[in-house]
Amino acid sequence: MTPTFSVCVYCGSKPGADPDFATTARAVGHWIGARGGQLVYGGGKNGLMGIVAAATLEAGGRVVGVIPKALVEKEWANNDCSELHIVDTMHERKRLMxxxxxxxxxxPGGIGTFEEFFEVWTWRxxxxxxxxxxxxxxNGYYDLLVTFLQSTVTQGFMGDWQMGLxxxxxxxxxxxxELVQAAGLAPESHLDQI
Structure with a gap:
């Protein structure tokens, strides 16, 4: 079955200190899968990454993983993905995702999550x-980051329109x-039916 929408999720390869992070990752994966969606992510089996992928599959969704060869060699790849793309570089990974x-x-995540988020925001x-x-x-995980980003607007390095992206x-x-509706892919009635 062709997925009705595809969401790329960036998140930690560790579970984090707060058990709520894992609970939410599971809920995100379930939400995507239960609505006939597709998860696109970094292809790992550890931490929040593995949790969101497993939950998507369990709920009947598709999972597309994209992982660099170096991480496959460290045995971090999730071979349960519907599609697992093994690429040579991080640049290729992010482009394909x-x-x-x-x-x-x-x-929530660490440096890799930050980098991917900022890059896709920059591309937009x-x-x-x-x-x-x-x-x-x-749980306020990004409070300090959001405050800092708003300060870059105040300091004149970024505009409100960029924050609006x-x-x-x-x-x-x-x-x-909100994201799926903004992409114009599913009416509200379809998203709420499950």
């Missing part, structure tokens, strides 16, 4: 894509629904 996605969502600013980008500020929310399902 972006091509397969209709929208992007960053959950430059007009390389027009896909919605979301930041899940779960991202959607920030603290409820996973509401933010997912």
């Amino acid at each position: 972006a091509e397969h996605a209709d929208a992007f969502l960053a959950l 600013q430059l007009g390389y894509h027009d896909k919605p980008v979301g930041l899940l500020n779960q 991202i959607r920030i929310g603290d409820q996973a399902e509401d933010l997912l629904r």
Whole structure:
């Protein structure tokens, strides 16, 4: 079955200190899968990455993983993916993930999550894509980052329009629904039916 939408999720390869992070990753994967969607992610089996992928599959969704060869050699690849693309470089990984996605969502994570989120936001600013980008500020995880980003507007290094290119929310399902609707892929009635 062809998925009705495809969400690229960036998140930690570790579970994080707060058990709520894993609970939310599971809920995100379930939401995507239960609505006939497709998860696109970094192809790992550890941490929040593995949790969101497993939940998507369990709920009947498709999972497209994209992982560099170096991480496969470290045995971090999730071989349960519906599709697993093994690439040579991180640049190729991020390009392929972006091509397969209709929208992007960053959950809590570390440096890799930050880098991927900022890159796809930058690409949107430059007009390389027009896909919605979301930041899940779960339990205030990104509070300091959001405050800093707003200060860059105050300091004149960024405009309000650039902040307007991202959607920030603290409820996973509401933010997912907003992103998929913004991508123009599913009517609200379809997203709410499950």
